[in-house]
Amino acid sequence: MTEQRILLHTCRIPVRWGDMDAYGHVNNTIYFRYCEQARVEWLEQGGFMVSLDQSDGPVIINAACTFMTPVTYPATVLVRLYAGAPGRSSLMNWYEISVEGEDTVYAEGSAKVVWMNHLTGKSVPLPESLRKQFEN
Structure with a gap:
């Protein structure tokens, strides 16, 4: 890691039978859903609703995942x-x-979140209350 990273949130998600593909393992698209769920839980716990009803909010401009196991x-x-x-x-x-009860990292991912005004489609400064999570 070249940049300091702060653990913000951990979530548990049961694997559903329908998450698997014809090869008998979780389909690659589902990993992005797992990351999305963690991100949405974290934002909503911080009071940021992920909704177009808000004038400003988070959008993803890129996402990646490396599948290891x-x-x-x-x-x-x-x-x-x-x-x-x-x-x-x-x-x-x-x-x-990872899988609960194991030390193995099964996949690693990333996403860049940009705060955007939904009416203009332009980026806006991150909310101050979100920024405060990174002080100290």
Whole structure:
């Protein structure tokens, strides 16, 4: 790691039978859903509703995932959400996906979150209350 990362949130997600693909492991698209769930939980716990009803809010401008070991049903995945230092309007998130009860990291991901005005489509400064999570 070249940048300091802060653990912000951990969530538990049961693997559903339908999450698997024809190869008998969790489909690659589902890992992005796992990361999304962790991100939404973290934002909503901080009082930021992920909704177009708000004039400003988070959007994702890129996302990536590296798959190291396949997850299979039945299992419960643990998604650890980390972030680096916030920029003016953006925040990098990183994810570690493991299976509950194991030390192995099954996948690693990242996403860049940008705070955007939904009416103009332009970036806006991150909310001060979000920024305060990174003080100290």
